[in-house]
Amino acid sequence: MSDDVDDTSDWAEHAKQVVEQLDQIDYFELLGVENDATLDEVRAGYRNLQQIYHPDRVFRGADAALVSAVERISKRLTEAYVVLRDPKRRDQYAKDISGPDREKKLRFGADSEQQAAADRKLQVMPSTPKARTLFLNAKKAIERGDLASAARDLRMADMFEPNNPAVLELIERTGKGD
Amino acid sequence: MTEIAMGIDLGTSNTCVAIVRGDHAEVVPNEFGEPTHASVVSFLGDGRVVVGNEAKRNIVVRPESTVFSAKRLMGRLSFSEEVRKARERMPYAIVDGPENSIRIKIGSEEYSPPEIGALILREMRRIVEKTVGQPVNKAVITVPAYFNDNQRNATKDAGIIAGLDVLRIINEPTAAALAYGLGNHKKERVALYDLGGGTFDISILDIEDDLFEVLSTAGDTYLGGDDFDDRIVDNLLERFKAGGGGDVRGQVHAMQKLREAAEKAKIALSEHESVQVHVPLLATDESGYALDLSTEFSRQDLNKMTIDLVQRTFKVCDEVLHGAGIGASDVDQVVLVGGSTRIPLVRKSVQHYFGKAPLTNVNPDEVVALGAAIQAHLLLDDAKSSVLLDVTPLSLRIGTVGGYTESIIERNTPVPIERTRVFTTATDNQAVVRIKVYQGESNRAEEDTLLGEFEFSGFPPRLRGETEVEVTFDINTDGILEVMAKETQSGVRTGTRINLSAGLSEQEVHEAALRNEGLSLVSGGGA
Numbered sequence A: 001m002s003d004d005v006d007d008t009s010d011w012a013e014h015a016k017q018v019v020e021q022l023d024q025i026d027y028f029e030l031l032g033v034e035n036d037a038t039l040d041e042v043r044a045g046y047r048n049l050q051q052i053y054h055p056d057r058v059f060r061g062a063d064a065a066l067v068s069a070v071e072r073i074s075k076r077l078t079e080a081y082v083v084l085r086d087p088k089r090r091d092q093y094a095k096d097i098s099g100p101d102r103e104k105k106l107r108f109g110a111d112s113e114q115q116a117a118a119d120r121k122l123q124v125m126p127s128t129p130k131a132r133t134l135f136l137n138a139k140k141a142i143e144r145g146d147l148a149s150a151a152r153d154l155r156m157a158d159m160f161e162p163n164n165p166a167v168l169e170l171i172e173r174t175g176k177g178d
Numbered sequence B: 001m002t003e004i005a006m007g008i009d010l011g012t013s014n015t016c017v018a019i020v021r022g023d024h025a026e027v028v029p030n031e032f033g034e035p036t037h038a039s040v041v042s043f044l045g046d047g048r049v050v051v052g053n054e055a056k057r058n059i060v061v062r063p064e065s066t067v068f069s070a071k072r073l074m075g076r077l078s079f080s081e082e083v084r085k086a087r088e089r090m091p092y093a094i095v096d097g098p099e100n101s102i103r104i105k106i107g108s109e110e111y112s113p114p115e116i117g118a119l120i121l122r123e124m125r126r127i128v129e130k131t132v133g134q135p136v137n138k139a140v141i142t143v144p145a146y147f148n149d150n151q152r153n154a155t156k157d158a159g160i161i162a163g164l165d166v167l168r169i170i171n172e173p174t175a176a177a178l179a180y181g182l183g184n185h186k187k188e189r190v191a192l193y194d195l196g197g198g199t200f201d202i203s204i205l206d207i208e209d210d211l212f213e214v215l216s217t218a219g220d221t222y223l224g225g226d227d228f229d230d231r232i233v234d235n236l237l238e239r240f241k242a243g244g245g246g247d248v249r250g251q252v253h254a255m256q257k258l259r260e261a262a263e264k265a266k267i268a269l270s271e272h273e274s275v276q277v278h279v280p281l282l283a284t285d286e287s288g289y290a291l292d293l294s295t296e297f298s299r300q301d302l303n304k305m306t307i308d309l310v311q312r313t314f315k316v317c318d319e320v321l322h323g324a325g326i327g328a329s330d331v332d333q334v335v336l337v338g339g340s341t342r343i344p345l346v347r348k349s350v351q352h353y354f355g356k357a358p359l360t361n362v363n364p365d366e367v368v369a370l371g372a373a374i375q376a377h378l379l380l381d382d383a384k385s386s387v388l389l390d391v392t393p394l395s396l397r398i399g400t401v402g403g404y405t406e407s408i409i410e411r412n413t414p415v416p417i418e419r420t421r422v423f424t425t426a427t428d429n430q431a432v433v434r435i436k437v438y439q440g441e442s443n444r445a446e447e448d449t450l451l452g453e454f455e456f457s458g459f460p461p462r463l464r465g466e467t468e469v470e471v472t473f474d475i476n477t478d479g480i481l482e483v484m485a486k487e488t489q490s491g492v493r494t495g496t497r498i499n500l501s502a503g504l505s506e507q508e509v510h511e512a513a514l515r516n517e518g519l520s521l522v523s524g525g526g527a
Helices: A008-024 A027-031 A039-053 A064-084 A087-098 A110-122 A129-144 A147-160 A165-176 B053-061 B081-089 B113-132 B149-161 B172-180 B225-242 B252-268 B299-324 B344-354 B367-379 B506-518
Strands: B005-010 B014-021 B024-027 B040-043 B048-051 B066-068 B093-096 B102-106 B109-111 B138-143 B165-171 B187-195 B200-208 B211-220 B274-284 B290-298 B333-337 B387-389 B396-399 B405-409 B417-424 B432-439 B449-457 B468-475 B481-487 B520-522
Touching (some): A008 A039, A027 A039, A039 B211, A064 A087, A087 A110, A129 A165, A147 A165, B005 B367, B014 B113, B014 B367, B040 B053, B048 B053, B053 B066, B053 B252, B081 B093, B102 B113, B109 B113, B113 B138, B113 B520, B138 B367, B149 B449, B165 B172, B165 B367, B172 B187, B172 B200, B172 B211, B187 B344, B225 B252, B225 B274, B225 B290, B225 B299, B252 B274, B290 B299, B299 B344, B333 B344, B405 B417, B405 B468, B432 B468, B432 B481, B449 B481
Parallel strands (some): B048 B520, B187 B333, B211 B387
Antiparallel strands (some): B014 B024, B093 B102, B102 B109, B187 B200, B200 B211, B274 B290, B396 B432, B417 B468, B432 B449, B468 B481
């Protein structure tokens, strides 16, 4: 899908073909990336294709069918990007489309969304030893009611393992003082 | 004749209009050479209306028929905090309209906030048409990135009432990014810090050549330069009282004089370390003697009384960086937008927070309008390939049982996007489903903003749980939401896409447009 398209009528034809395939391809195929693509590759695929199929490109278009085709493609590109840029959703999606229900799971639905959300909650402990020790210390400190030490330990844990959701969640809670 | 489209920054305090001529964007000043115009509308009582800086002077002499800061009321419901505050401090009358909306009462007429906005937009159009000598009716209008769906719809309604063809509603920080022409031949990650008269926005964008991708956005629609003015006014009130002048709080005329003096002092303090504030005839004593306020006001005084406001913006900055999954040091460029970023304390604090000097080479009062003009120009020509990928600033949710809500599209999701969720009926033979749509970050309905609700029916009755209703949320490139419902087995669907605009109906917009045409704009300006 990442062919260069410069001629306008070719481009219009191309858009109409793409829209017909939309429901038969998975998000990786749609963005033109491999299943093990990096986040940067996913993002580049999304950006390149949005530059080709963004609704602004047909803003003055008289052809209603083309406008609606381009809108559908643009929205589906966003949908694919939102799933593939998020590690939990992407894991779930990769499972979905390699399973027996692939045909039904080409679009990320509510069930998959809930599964990904549950996985996100499961992923609590920091994975580096230093951060994990600090994280556990902080939890104990919170139980003792010693929020100041908890906050200190959590800040350090965040330095050893930045952006761990569990650490961030605790930082937020201790910050609010509850 | 080359087609011209306007870019309009419809601000809380000031409005600015720009167009692209040749190959560059330029602000169009009015016949008095003024590049920006106070967002003030003064009704003269004979069908004539003055808009802009001339109207601003009428705030003191015609307080009941001069409307300012109407943007704060756009898309707000009558029971909201913002409307409660406005009723307290605005000299003009705010009355209840149909369906929890509000109206501004001028004499015997009642105007909706979009109608006031429309008069300002018409003035912008008049200025442009006078300058270019040809009719112009296409426009891109900007809104704060953190505006909710009702506020965006109200802004679009203002455009329609003014008789404009609104090409697009775009976010102010995103527009500013366009005007800066960043990311030429290299990838840049840019923070746009936008502190205007009434609102604060911060957006993080990745810019690469013609592509502008917003990674995250956050804001506070209750924080702006007006709040700085309020602090100064409070302080001046205290000083006047301490000096034996008495308490003039609640006196419309005196308060307006103080507000003017406060704004002037604030602006002067961006240049000078200290200013003399002098307000003549602020009150009279028991024996009828006129009392003036005269006092020295330093930048340090201002800093002390507003530091908490500035700190509030950095809480929002923390949030936006977290949303983008980056730290302050990952930002390559910081751009200042909005007149309030001229305040030295704001500048210094931004530099400290991001660890680099912010860009200020485009006038912060004009940069948004310039960007909007560029976007308008691009939209006139399909061959142009610049693409703006913006996000939705607040999560969109659906009401569920027990006063809870479930997020359908979370905040910072790129648009355009469409998402469908399936719900089932809760009781046997249920024939009607009530769908309530909310915007906000809480799973408790009472803490979110209700955007609208509608009833869906016409499908055959079945046992509990057997009727499946597909609800689709569709956000277009204006960032405006449409909701559709469909019953899966029978295929019954809502006739048309439902626009949730809690504000004006199509009929009301039409009537407002007719009434608006009946009002004639008198040329203002000449400050």
